[in-house]
Amino acid sequence: MTPTLTAERLDLNRVSPEIYAAMIALDTAARQDLDPTLAELIKIRASQINHCANCIDMHTHAARRRGETEQRIYLLSAWREMPELYTERERAALALTEEMTVLSGGEHVSDEVYAQAAAVFAERELGQVIAMALTINAWNRIAVTTRMRPPVRS
Template identity: 70%
Template structure:
């Protein structure tokens, strides 16, 4: 396994600070539990070990259950473990994350989210999914590794 590459925070502090500001704006007025699920799921799909570790740790600290964290990778098959709003946000997050393979966000996925979120809430969900995808790409590209917790 190759070691971490560059440290974006050190090498490009203006970009790093802009990402922090963008993340804070995306999180504004977004339910923290929902934001956590969005960040974990996109990070799983993007294979960003650092972000999966960080956001699952943060979710646990915020009171998220182990069961829901474990079920997140199979949320569509998890029955009522996730609310309709959470399921709509997760479906939208997956579509945003997988744009390269799909080429678009399907109308039915967008409509499902639009049906359960206000326009402002939907903007925040889209923004959070977009921001975590950017963080994931930074983490994967620079091979940022999670700290080992034993």
């Protein structure tokens, strides 16, 4: 039985503006020196894993505005099946994002995935990829917990 989702539970920006402001600052810092297309792919993929409808909606729209193709957006959850659609750097970032996002059951970021990312990103870039994955995971948890929902479009 699927639970019924109610309206948004609370507005974090209203009740804890200092936390919301800190998240905005973290998001801004994570985006520095990171390719905007890569940042959106990271945000979409983590949001898919976390079942965050609000963030999936927001970041797929943002990716489209940046010129991302429908095919790459639609196939992002199956990127390993179509590696030719994504660059080596994107694949490394997506693998790292997935392992950072799914940490249950004793899982961890493997040496193989970390080494793959470290091989294609400069140290600063790798730090930014990690920060972006960390940030979107935090946003996802806020949005899912407070039941932030995207607008229904016709």
